[in-house]
């Protein structure tokens with residue numbers, strides 16, 4: 001694992017070294033040319049750059065809010081599609097079609113419905129989480145073995161207990177994979193929504209401001225933060241999945 | 249049979265659609281089981297033993313005839329009966345105790361009462377030490393005993409078992425047969441048990457139902473009037489074994505002919 005991390009770091013480290021060399025030799029010129037040292041100072045010393053931390057905090061809060069709403073709605077929808085046959089036949093194709101819409105194509109729709117508001121952003125993040133979880137949950141529930149369904153029936157379990165004791169735990173590994181996919185798409189969705197919709201705090205807004213003020217150093221810091229947090233979320237959910245697999 | 253039967257099947261038939269034709273798994277099955285009786289079902293593979301048991305459990309809907317448990321027509325799964333399947337079918341994400349307690353939930357008992365009854369039943373099958381283990385940590389035989397505890401804990405008057413000991417080695421199998429008889433003597437339940445094993449049928453049952461295939465039907469019902477505990481090496485035991493073997497074997501000639 002650490003070996004893989006080290007190998008993964010080799011290429012970015014090489015690029016940074018070349019970049020440092022180039023700016024040290026004065027090969028980079030103009031307002032867009034910044035040195036690695038300048039960029040490193042941005043999150044701590046620069047008055048505009050220091051906004052990074054508040055931006056990350058705001059983005060993560062937004063991610064949690066939107067992903068929770070979308071995730072719970074997605075799981076409930078997936079469960080209903082898998083367990084209530086007429087619902088499944090009626091709605092699965094529609095939801096499948098909606099899922100084909102590229103995520104960012106929702107932004108013009110959402111902003112025309114909700115304006116450039118927080119509601120539009122949260123709804124967008126919720127959508128980014130919703131679709132992966134609908135399908136993960138629906139598939140996971142459908143794959144609960146018929147033998148165990150029969151057990152639930154002969155034990156006279158109530159519908160509610162069938163869901164909480166059989167279908168959800170049975171679908172959990174599939175749901176965890178759905179969460180992993182959803183986390184990445186909703187994190188990108190969060191920053192994308194902030195960037196596109198503007199106004200309000202957040203990492204996306206931070207990058208958009210840097211663009212507007214031609215601050216290359218701040219933009220680089222913002223993009224690096226976006227990527228690092230994405231990698232972290234991916235690793236955390238992979239760990240969760242390994243933990244679940246061990247449990248079963 | 250002075251009491252009304254706990255289970256009665258009247259001309260029960262069941263067929264399955266197989267490639268545009270109907271396959272008759274059961275035709276015209278009549279059977280009664282008295283209170284506190286043990287009845288074993290034997291017969292060649294595919295003769296409809298599981299189908300019969302699953303119909304009583306409410307997992308299959310017969311095309312024809314009636315099935316009553318304690319006088320009530322069977323209309324849904326798990327009505328007045330508990331089932332032990334051939335595979336243990338424990339929920340993998342619940343501990344042994346959790347699996348047994350789950351069976352008690354529909355009874356509306358308090359949590360303490362559930363815990364007490366589950367613990368008593370787990371003790372009965374000798375798994376107290378493993379109550380907090382998960383199914384994957386249990387051996388096949390232990391998991392099967394846990395499944396038996398899950399079926400017995402609800403204390404239904406009728407217990408249905410489909411080759412419950414089929415997966416066990418012969419030593420564990422005969423120990424489980426003895427344990428089952430102990431439980432039966434203590435709880436006064438009625439048991440309908442499917443088995444491939446003639447000796448098992450003879451050791452456990454008050455009556456042995458011999459079934460035949462194509463179409464699945466009851467060929468004969470053999471009363472086993474041997475006192476318990478039964479000795480597998482007694483003359484009466486081997487005579488009955490011979491009779492059942494012949495009952496099963498004749499069919500092969502018929503099929504071959």
Ligand SMILES: Nc1ncnc2c1ncn2[C@@H]1O[C@H](COP(=O)(O)OP(=O)(O)OP(=O)(O)O)[C@@H](O)[C@H]1O
Nearest residue numbers: 264265266271273292293294295296297298299300
């Ligand atoms: N759902 C089903 N669809 C089609 N055919 C079925 C179905 N269930 C059972 N059958 C058929 O009905 C017949 C009886 O099956 P059943 O499982 O009751 O036999 P069995 O006596 O329990 O056999 P075994 O001893 O092998 O368990 C078999 O030929 C089987 O193929």
Ligand SMILES: [Mg+2]
Nearest residue numbers: 297298299410
């Ligand atoms: Mg069978």
